[in-house]
Amino acid sequence: MDRYLMPGKLTGMSTVSLEVRIGDLFLKNPLIAASGTYGPDSFELIPPSLFGAVCTKAVTLNPVEGNKPPRLFEVKGGLINRIGLQNPGVNQFIGDIYPRYCQYDTPVIINVAGFAVNEYLKVLKILEENIKDSVIYELNISCPNVEKGGMAIAQHLPSLKRLLTKAREITNKPLWVKLPPQGDLNKLLKVSEETLVEAVVIANTYRALVIDKETGEIYIGGLSGPAIKHLTLNLVNQARQLTPLPIIGCGGVGDLESLMQYLKLGARAVQLGTSLFSNPDTPSTIISELTNFLNTKNLNSLHDYLHPPGSFKVIDKREKGVGNLQLGSQKSIKGRVFNARNIIRVKEIKSDEDS
Amino acid sequence: MIVYKKASILENTPVGENIFHLSLEFSGWALPGQFYLLKLPFQEPLLARPFSVFELGERSIEFLYQVKGVGTNLLSTMVKREILTLTGPLGNGWPLPEPEKKLALIGGGIGLASLNMLTREINSKNNSKVDLYLGFSKKPFMLESFSKITHRIVVSSEEKNEPFLQGKITEFINPADYDAIYACGPRPMFKALRSMIKNEGNKYNKPIDLLVSLEEKMACGLGSCWGCVVKVKGEYKRVCHDGPVFNAWEVDWDEYS
Known part of the structure; x- marks a missing residue:
């Protein structure tokens, strides 16, 4: 059985389960290292084992040089970056970078980017041919720092639809889409649902402008950090009402409070980025605070806190998305988490008993 | 091994015009030319800043800094026993020259x-x-x-x-x-x-070998975010991870200056 699909096995040392489920994938906790902010060179200080999953820096078909510096501007409450997807290309990723992730048990999310739909698809094919582990793919259609591809694909819905449909044909592995914070959220979510992706990541950095104090030059980049948290919370709340797809929140998470805000609004997990820069202890602090919090509430699991017994809501079989594996399809029975398929069966048995 | 640790101020005194000598209680290590990221215990600045290690004692670490922006201004007002957070040691440091050179x-x-x-x-x-x-x-x-x-x-x-x-x-x-x-x-x-x-x-x-230690704005300081790059032999290298010491003859100076 796939190591990521074993409920109850990923709880680690803690007696409290922080396990969350995204589609039919179980993560041992709701923290994910966001793309571009974390990588093998961070492992020594921030081990992957702290996270429910870790996301790689964007991988493109060919090597990308990235933008000419300056690439970073700290602004009030946030950081504007304009890295420009610098990476050595998919082949070197497979040869040199991915193996460094393999030494850990933490699920790996490969962030796939491109400058045209076909490039994304070629990257996926190459990854599929070369990586047999059960990774997750996060399609990055929201990088604000490249002229072609990235956000441009999200702005052209037929292209996005083609990308997601074809991507689904290429792989059976979980496909997540990292949506831009700016754009027609409803349409983006509908396309994501129709094309059977497993989850949406809401959102990427916000396209923002900065004027270099020293030179007077104007630069456009992506804004991240505490400054965007309430903007992205709003997007997650909107998305929750628009789609049954599992949502991963990404924007300004730096403490337990912000994690709980995202979870309360219906996100299944969150991604941490800029907070790893300002405080590398962020994931371990959140995990220990969350564990303490649940202990003081006498709860065995994060799931019990988010879905107190009795609040279980059955969503009947849906035509779109990933069918049964959607909203509310999780239930805690004697402290164990059953996946959606089991729940359906439990429901059927219960109905039989009722009749 | 890279650590992320709190350290209390032993001394933070001006030694020149806008130049301060900061000494922290800290048992750590560093090679000559390596640096630490120093994070102040305030919301702003959001990010830590890199500072070269000036001196390392058994239970202390020393830095010099120039008051330039919001962060160093705040730092210059901090006093004995206030706490900073350090990440490091980071970067490659200076290579020792061959004997007799x-x-x-x-x-x-x-x-x-x-x-x-x-x-x-x-x-x-x-x-x-x-x-x-x-x-x-x-x-x-x-x-x-x-x-x-x-x-x-x-x-x-x-x-x-x-x-x-x-x-x-x-x-x-x-x-x-x-x-x-x-x-x-x-x-x-x-x-x-x-x-x-x-x-x-x-x-x-x-x-003549010419080695230079470069400075760039940094975010992660570890080599993961690719924010602090400089062009070396035609490709962008990370000042925090591949540097800060580079062979000057390989740096693209037209772009750097």
Whole structure:
């Protein structure tokens, strides 16, 4: 059985389960290292084992040089970056970078980017041919720092639809889409649902402008950090009402409070980025605070806190998305988490008993 | 091993115009030329900033900093027993020169912080001959500390500051006397050095190595975010991870300056 699909096995040392489920994938906790902010060179200080999953820096078909510096501007409450997807290309990723992730048990999310739909698809094919582990793919259609591809694909819905449909044909592995914070959220979510992706990541950095104090030059980049948290919370709340797809929140998470805000609004997990820069202890602090919090509430699991017994809501079989594996399809029975398929069966048995 | 640790201030005193000497209670390690990220216990600045290690004691670590922006302004008001957070040691640091080589170390302004441990290390372990050149725009600082570890020291100031030489430090160095030159300072200083040395060997007709320690704005400091890059041999390298010390002949200076 796939190591990521074993409920109850990923709880680690803690007696409290922080396990969350995204589609039919179980993560041992709701923290994910966001793309571009974390990588093998961070492992020594921030081990992957702290996270429910870790996301790689964007991988493109060919090597990308990235933008000419300056690439970073700290602004009030946030950081504007304009890295420009610098990476050595998919082949070197497979040869040199991915193996460094393999030494850990933490699920790996490969962030796939491109400058045209076909490039994304070629990257996926190459990854599929070369990586047999059960990774997750996060399609990055929201990088604000490249002229072609990235956000441009999200702005052209037929292209996005083609990308997601074809991507689904290429792989059976979980496909997540990292949506831009700016754009027609409803349409983006509908396309994501129709094309059977497993989850949406809401959102990427916000396209923002900065004027270099020293030179007077104007630069456009992506804004991240505490400054965007309430903007992205709003997007997650909107998305929750628009789609049954599992949502991963990404924007300004730096403490337990912000994690709980995202979870309360219906996100299944969150991604941490800029907070790893300002405080590398962020994931371990959140995990220990969350564990303490649940202990003081006498709860065995994060799931019990988010879905107190009795609040279980059955969503009947849906035509779109990933069918049964959607909203509310999780239930805690004697402290164990059953996946959606089991729940359906439990429901059927219960109905039989009722009749 | 890279650590992320709290450290309390032992001393934070001005040693020059807008220049402070910061000493923290900290048991750590660092190679000459490596740096730590220092994070203040405030919401702003959001990110930690890189500072070269000036000196390392058994239970202390020392930095020099110049008050430039919001962060260093706040830092300059912090007092004994207040707490900072350190991440490090980071970066590659200076390579020790081959024995018997003749070496010039050039520090421009606050850039001298990177050369203190190196000078001591070479003088105590290595047979290289080291001359130290320190250049200041205003009044020189921290000379006492350097004079304890080397006697071969040339000091200049762009302002008239008796008894020091007046002018830019690059005016007082003869590159041909050396096998290698290590420099840390402002960008114009690197430019001057390069044009002085370019295409010339030393007096033994050997090429002169020029190593420079570069500065860039950083976010992660670990090598993951690719924010602090500089173009080296045609591709962007990370100052925090691949540097901060680079071979000057491989750096694309048109882009850097």
